[in-house]
Amino acid sequence: MKGLLYNDYRITRKFYVMGFLYCGMFALVSILIRMSMLYGNIAHDSETLATMQNDFPLIRYLMCLIFPLTSSAEGEIIFADKNTGWLRFCQTTAVTDKRIVAEKFCFRFITVIVAYLIDLGYVVILNILSGDMMYRNLFKNVTVICGIVLMGAFFDMTLRFILKNKQSVTLLEIGVIGILGIAIVPYMMNKMKKLGITDEATVGDLLPIELFTQIKPYLLFIVFVGIIIVAVVGFLVSVRAMQRREN
Amino acid sequence: MSNYQNAIEINGLTRKYDGFTLDNVSFSVPKGSIMGFIGQNGAGKTTTIKLLLNLITKDSGTIKMLGMDNSQHEYKIKEQISAVFDELPFHEVLNARQLSVVMADIFKEWDKKTYFDYLDRFSLPQKKKFREFSKGMKMKLQIAVALSHKAKLLIMDEATTGLDPVVRNEILDIFLEYLQDEENSILLSSHITTDLEKIADNVTFIDKGRILLSGNKDETVENHGVIKCRKAEYNDIDPDDIISARLTDFGAEVMINDKKSCQRKYSGLIIDNTTLEEIMLFYVHRQKKEWT
Missing domain, CATH: 3.40.50.300 (P-loop containing nucleotide triphosphate hydrolases)
Structure with missing residues (x-):
């Protein structure tokens, strides 16, 4: 499988370099802002400081989303594979459909794991700078966000194997995100209103309290099981789509 | 092996x-x-x-x-x-x-x-x-x-x-x-x-x-031939021997698929050697039989 992984790496490398650059810029700016809040001029403006202190815990988790978003090129190359004839070429060789799909899922998994490690490192640095030693919470939040990103990535790839054009994938994804948004936004608004200015807004704080209280101890487990289910179902559906020969 | x-x-x-x-x-x-x-x-x-x-x-x-x-x-x-x-x-x-x-x-x-x-x-x-x-x-x-x-x-x-x-x-x-x-x-x-x-x-x-x-390619090319003849001569050729015929102002070009037998049958006519391209062309028009 390493040759196929290498093929995808060479094709998407440019996008990952861009992803790293965006992340590096974001990390640098946010670290500078944090340092400025703690030691610089911003600290002298008490009103701004209060607002930024409250917003900052959320901002630091944004990094978790940036890398996978900027490096979503792997999804794009499934269509590129179809258009260049690469998938057809593979099907004229002894490479099985399962192997083709497994390689794509594997590559996406690796990229999200790399992003996860980078995100984790970044958040740890921010915490050290802030003097915040709540690493357990930190690890959990980053893991949950990256887990959700991974599920989204597998879902996206499955759609790309099933559907024939990018527009259909985009429309379907907007639909799913829209439904999730409609379900979550009222709770988030309500919660934000109730919270007012809080010391820390975590992923859990953005969910309805009752629901979150019930699922909080199992959040990591739920995400882990979710990843497995989406990966297995996505893999099987994608292989089926690949095996569905031209009509 | x-x-x-x-x-x-x-x-x-x-x-x-x-x-x-x-x-x-x-x-x-x-x-x-x-x-x-x-x-x-x-x-x-x-x-x-x-x-x-x-x-x-x-x-x-x-x-x-x-x-x-x-x-x-x-x-x-x-x-x-x-x-x-x-x-x-x-x-x-x-x-x-x-x-x-x-x-x-x-x-x-x-x-x-x-x-x-x-x-x-x-x-x-x-x-x-x-x-x-x-x-x-x-x-x-x-x-x-x-x-x-x-x-x-x-x-x-x-x-x-x-x-x-x-x-x-x-x-x-x-x-x-x-x-x-x-x-x-x-x-x-x-x-x-x-x-x-x-x-x-x-x-x-x-x-x-x-x-x-x-x-076999050589046999295929050898067995086929093109009779170039006047229209009156074309009318004398047995339709069963003809794959198709290209009619021109001056006469006809007729593709046949058994050159040896046709040479015997139509001894007064000249049968030219042909090419794969010509064979393809005449076979494509086989249903019309006559084309220009």
């Missing part, structure tokens, strides 16, 4: 589409030979090749490749064959050196040395991205890949179309060299009949999804 006689054996192959049917196609490619697969665009060549490679499903019929059923032993067969299409199937951001790493994973028998030897021979740069390659270079690259994993059968779909004569000749020479090993065979689909005339041992002619002719 393999124990099959035909590299490809197709029997009763049928595949129906809306508006097109590949109808009961049967032919075989003897081991160690080049089969020219000719026909107009849309005649069914690519459909047949896709069925050979299991890229589409057949409605009925059997396909044996390298002595094995192509459905039951799909991956075993594909390990030993190479397919070359008219377009480069590799991503254009790669270069030839990087492609070798990828191919080593795809083909168990990948021979890096042979591949790089072919690159040198074709004067293909190793570090230049494929997007900067010309059409001829892309085709040579595909052929270098196809010949670098000890494939016993090459399936080429319009591989020489759109190439200049120099590159085409170079590629045809490589095919002849490849056939020095009698275990190797080639199915070469093309509508450029001059290429096939140069190198093919056998030809199969397909039109509107049906096989019209299949056999």
